[in-house]
Amino acid sequence: MAETKTIALTINGRDRKVAAPANATLLETLRELGYFEVKSGCEKGDCGACAVLVDGEAIDSCLALTWTVAGRAVTTVAGLSLGGAKHPLIEAFEKSGAVQCGYCTPGLIVAAQSMLKDTPEPDDDDIRLGLSGNLCRCTGYTKVFDAVRDAAAVLRGAESQA
């Protein structure tokens, strides 16, 4: 058995102290803690279903060891809407019908959030590139493009009002 390491980190805005085996991946640890919205699809960094934000950047949580995110802020799709209002990306994915089986959806939304941070006004090719690490087998991505563009517009509006 690997040695257990105890680290402090923030998960969805909550400060947590977590004891996990030194060789545990962030995916394993998050699911162990009950963050079941983080999905396991390949455990090799091929599919993006396990994507989470670490300090705002999307990573495949299956490829990160838990101890390496000590002191950082981890956000899952369930943590995006904190502070009341539903996150515009979640709202747009619902309204656009960009969700079918839904297994890839948490990863897609998180990856889209990470992309929009750097590219607030994306065209379809920006979205393609930003989501190229997230496989979806149901939707053909068309409504995902719609959802991300709709959400981007809402986020830009919120930004300009702020």
Next chain:
Amino acid sequence: MTGAPQDWTRAPNVNLRQVGKPLVRTDVPGKAQGRTRFAGDHVMPNMLHAKVLRAPKASARLTRLDAAKARALEGVVCVLTAADLADRRAATDIPGQTGRKRLATDQQILVRERVRYHGEPLALIAAETLALAERAADLIEYDLEPLPGVFDPVEALKPGAPIVQGTDNVVATYKVRKGDLEAGFAEAERVVENTFRTQFVEHAFLEPEVGLAWVDENEVINIRVSTQVIEHFRAIADALGVAHNQVRILGSMVGGGFGGKEDVTVEIYLALLAQATGRPVRLAYTREDSFFGHGKRHPFVITHRTGVTQDGRITAVQITMTADAGAYVFLSPYVLLYAVVAGPGPYRIDNVHIDARAVATNNMYTSAFRGFGAAQACVAHEQQMDEIAKELGLDRLELRRRNFLRTGDEIATGYAIESAVWSDDCMTKAWAALGERAPEDGPVKIGRGVATYQQSYGRITWLHDTSEAWVGVEIDATVVVRSGVTDIGAGQVSALAQIAAELLGVSLGEVTVYNSDSATTPLAGTTTATRALYMTGNAVHLAAEALRGRLIGRAAEEFGVAPSEVDLAESRAFVIDAPDKSMALKDLVGICASEGIHRSELAMFRAPFTGEIDPETGQGRVHPDYAFGAHAVEVAVDTETGEVTVLKSVGAHDVGQAINPAAVAGQIEGGAAQGQGYALSEAMIYRDGELMTPSFSEYLIPTAMDMPRVQSIILESRSGLGPFGAKGIGEPALTPVAPAIANAVADAIGRRVFELPITPERIVMALREAEPRKGPR
């Protein structure tokens, strides 16, 4: 005859309030917000973790299997091998509820002596942690003595070929003898013959197979599992040797199926381990396990020999089909049958011979996959149509128009189509939607292709398919639907809610659907065969209609009018011509409750029942009905690198009635992506039966980078057998896509690649063959 749809006599669905609207599906918010619990998101106290040990060779004799070291490892609770299973076997035939005698398709659960495919399970392990289960798997010792295998279905039919099991390698055969083939060819002015090949394809649903099993206080084995078919409780009970009412299957929202969760996957392993240990057991496949752990799409070799007049009328077609069934039977006979029924395509051809066979090999077994044989048939018949057009110098669309089936015409198996056949309208609209052609640029050539299809919806009619649903209204006028239907991501549950909401006059948010539990929800049958909406939608329609009748009857008494004058909407009952005469649905339900009027209804919908087709001629009814439509694409092909870019992709389908147009468009868009992968990049490669592509970095499904925006054109003939005249869209969305792309590539480069996938290598080779002196040798 071109363009305009033929008249359809059924009354349009006027005044629909819920059905036909692009509502947000009931399952979507939970999924988008990360609240939905899939089968793998459930845990129990004291739960064990399981692992399956798989054979690393495709054809071998197991001479020794020693689990002593694994069993001795601390924390390993149970190791099961074939020696622990007595003579238990698993059925692999058609899933579900019909109770008809099964084909001889039982197979070993764990390898007893003979390994027949790469990855066949040798042992099951349950341990305190997953890491321990994995270590235990490594500690199991075995000797595998190599045996000669057979890896090509044509080779497998030759005398002296190794026999995979039983007495020969023929798994199933079908033939069609319709009309007079000789006379048809005598009438022909040209004969065109081509052979088309397709590959093994993986479903690649994002959620790998997963389940959790426990034995409850009544000794019922409960299995919460990602499956398309909760009715597998019967096959699981049979395999375990327990009564059918001692196994309960609970589904969850399924993270993609596409036919890959139609057969039993982890259920029997889980049940055996839970039974053996008395503890809850979780088994979650890794992606690699998943690639090894379920059947693939059948590779087919299909030859068309078509007789045609100079003006493009097809007078005869002779088709041969050989499908690789792999090492076990599973659904191969049925997939083959669907390929035969769809064999000639959506065309009226009076003289048809088809000879089809599915053949056992030591490759991975093959089974259900969206399109189910009809997709492979379409790859062949639609490429053949383009080849015929080229031979005749005729427009490709015009050739199709001259041969399309029309309502009342017989298909290859002699059944006369009763519903609308809007192939031409769909094709014309899809083609027109391609718009302006992209310009060519140096070595980059532009091509266009179209494909049409004939795809069944609903199961084989001699399986006597039924579906049940329960609809009730609570005292507060909210609605409950109970149905065993599984939701594999296409919105199956939400569609049922929309139908119940329509008929009971409430909003979608006031309907709760409980589904996918063999203990508590009426059995709906499988979510396969584009049947869930057709069958279970009709069952919900029947139940809700009966309940609506009772509510309206009581309201009519209250209003002092005839029941035909009362309607339900916005949670009120009202007189249609005097809307001020109205009452809240809640008050009406209250009256019904106080008077003991039944506020729920259990209904069964029955598909058409027939006997089997004539085995000598293949004539008879096979399916309830068929869907028709088209897909058109524009591609750019780099003739130097062989790279294909799909620029435009348009699906146009007559779905009968879209219950939720947004969900229908989603099916078309997803089918376009899956079909694009089938055409261009996806191949499960088996070398001497051994899988070479067990990950997403080797098996390439389309990413966002590969996909154009897909355009969906939804036509509604309201002529289908489903609720409100619906047909189906699950499988049809995929079926024409790959041949449309193949035709577009051929159009672009002037050469055809006769084998899927159409990789850059194959394109470059085809171009080199065309110009043998150019390029490196």
